[in-house]
Each structure stands twice: as structure tokens, then as C-alpha cells.
Amino acid sequence: MPALQHLPSTTNAAEVAAVLAEDGAVIVDDHADLALLDRFDAEITPFVDATPTGPDDFSGHNTRRTGALIARSPASHQLVMDPLVLATCGTVLGHATSFQLHLTQVISIGPNEPAQPIHRDQWAYDFFTFPKDYEVQCNTIWALTDFTEENGATRVIPGSNHYEDKLRLSVDDSVPAEMSRGSVLVYTGAVYHGGGANRSSSVRKGINITYNLSWLRQEENQYLSVPLDTARELPVELLRLMGYQRGAYALGYVGDLEDPIAVVRPDLASRGFVDS
Numbered sequence: 001m002p003a004l005q006h007l008p009s010t011t012n013a014a015e016v017a018a019v020l021a022e023d024g025a026v027i028v029d030d031h032a033d034l035a036l037l038d039r040f041d042a043e044i045t046p047f048v049d050a051t052p053t054g055p056d057d058f059s060g061h062n063t064r065r066t067g068a069l070i071a072r073s074p075a076s077h078q079l080v081m082d083p084l085v086l087a088t089c090g091t092v093l094g095h096a097t098s099f100q101l102h103l104t105q106v107i108s109i110g111p112n113e114p115a116q117p118i119h120r121d122q123w124a125y126d127f128f129t130f131p132k133d134y135e136v137q138c139n140t141i142w143a144l145t146d147f148t149e150e151n152g153a154t155r156v157i158p159g160s161n162h163y164e165d166k167l168r169l170s171v172d173d174s175v176p177a178e179m180s181r182g183s184v185l186v187y188t189g190a191v192y193h194g195g196g197a198n199r200s201s202s203v204r205k206g207i208n209i210t211y212n213l214s215w216l217r218q219e220e221n222q223y224l225s226v227p228l229d230t231a232r233e234l235p236v237e238l239l240r241l242m243g244y245q246r247g248a249y250a251l252g253y254v255g256d257l258e259d260p261i262a263v264v265r266p267d268l269a270s271r272g273f274v275d276s
């Protein structure tokens with residue numbers, strides 16, 4: 001089994017996208033500002049503590065999935081808008097008119113959690129089989145704790161982005177995305193992967209922030225997850241990423257062919273299709 005490739009934080013989107021085209025996944029080492037992660041931790045911990053564990057095997061009975069990060073943690077905004085990640089999405093998903101934020105979720109895998117079934121994230125679209133090498137998603141998992149094989153580092157099958165769809169693959173075919181706090185695993189919607197088994201006594205925490213083509217539905221409903229009063233205070237670039245933009249010529253308008261950003265920022269209202 002080939003190992004996951006690592007790139008230094010000084011890398012660029014072209015290099016990240018090149019490894020993604022080959023392997024479907026890559027780790028960028030020590031990419032997050034650790035002081036930012038400390039702030040994120042402080043903001044999100046009360047919500048993580050209040051999150052119930054998962055209701056099924058896929059979500060994980062010993063795993064907490066805490067969403068709505070934009071509304072709950074101002075520090076998350078910088079992660080969502082990380083320039084290297086956005087530039088990578090622009091390359092990987094550049095064949096469509098635009099991409100958008102798909103979900104924001106802290107995944108806290110608790111002790112004794114077995115491995116999550118190996119899957120493709122793009123199965124979320126009702127298991128539709130997309131054309132081979134037509135990428136619909138570009139994903140990140142930022143390590144909020146160190147990721148080790150023992151504590152449930154994400155399991156990845158490098159190169160499986162080129163496999164047939166709907167395969168039932170085993171954890172034994174995968175490698176652990178071991179990485180330090182602040183590193184980020186970038187992976188496509190097509191690569192087979194899953195959360196690892198946590199055989200340690202501590203919780204493994206990762207921040208899953210994913211992006212998809214704007215003509216597909218978002219997993220996390222950003223319009224309802226972030227109250228309008230909060231949205232009004234957000235940077236325009238983040239609002240557009242959340243979906244307050246048209247996904248293509250006719251997708252997502254409001255009222256009389258108005259740009260949906262008009263709902264939160266009437267000062268930016270415009271008619272007709274604009275992409276910035």
C-alpha cells in the first residue's frame with residue numbers, strides 16, 4: 001500500500017492539486033496557526049461537550065459531530081477561507097462555474113470507537129456515480145489533536161480516487177493519515193477513506209471542512225445553520241462561499257432574478273448573473 005504523501009506548508013495549490021490528481025489525498029504539514037487552533041478550541045469546546053454521540057455505525061456511537069462552526073466559532077472563518085485550501089479547490093473544482101462550502105464539522109472520535117466503514121464522501125449525493133475523474137468535492141480535515149494510528153487517524157486508500165465506484169473496501173487496504181496538530185489532510189470526494197478506530201484513552205479531534213461544486217446540494221445547510229443576524233456581520237467572501245451567490249447562471253437566485261446576497265447585504269444587490 002503506497003503511503004500518503006506529505007507537503008510542507010510552503011507548498012502551493014498546483015502542487016497540492018497535482019498530488020490529489022494522483023493519489024486523491026495529501027497531508028500539508030503544520031499548516032494552521034496553533035494560536036488560531038487554541039482560540040478555535042476555546043470557542044468550540046462548550047458545543048463539542050454538548051454534542052450527542054452518533055445515532056448509527058457510520059456516524060459512530062462513540063463519536064461526536066459538532067457542526068455550524070461558522071456561527072459558533074469566529075476562529076473557524078480563517079480555516080474555512082484558508083488561501084491554500086481555496087486555491088486548491090479552485091484548481092480541483094475549476095471545471096465548474098463555482099464551488100461552495102459543503103460542511104463544517106468537528107469530528108471527535110472517542111475511545112473504543114471502531115473504524116468507520118470505508119467510503120467515498122461523494123456517496124452523499126444519493127450514491128450517484130459521477131464520471132471517472134470528474135471531481136465534485138475537495139475536502140479538508142485539520143488535525144485539532146495529533147492524529148496517530150492508535151487514536152483514530154483518518155484511514156485513506158491512496159490512489160483509490162481512480163477505482164470503480166461503490167466498492168466495499170476493507171480498513172486493511174488503507175493507511176493512517178498520521179499528522180501533527182495543525183496539519184491538514186486534503187482529499188477529494190472520490191478517494192476511499194474512513195475514520196480510524198480509536199484504541200487510545202483520549203479523544204481524537206479533527207475539523208472537517210469540505211467544499212463542493214455549487215450545482216450540488218450542500219450537506220450542511222449554511223443558510224439555516226448561520227442566523228441572518230450573524231451572517232450580516234460576515235465578510236462578503238465568506239458569505240459567497242456559504243452559498244450566497246449563484247451556483248451558475250440560474251441557480252439560487254431570489255426574488256426577481258436577484259443575487260441571493262441581497263438578502264443579507266442589500267447594499268450589494270444586483271440583478272443578472274455576476275460572479276464576484
Ligand SMILES: O=C(O)CCC(=O)C(=O)O
Pocket residue numbers: 107109116121141152153154155193194195196206
Ligand atoms: O473523522 C475522520 O477521520 C473521517 C470521517 C469521515 O470520513 C466522514 O465522516 O465522512
Ligand SMILES: [Fe+2]
Pocket residue numbers: 119120121193194
Ligand atoms: Fe468521509
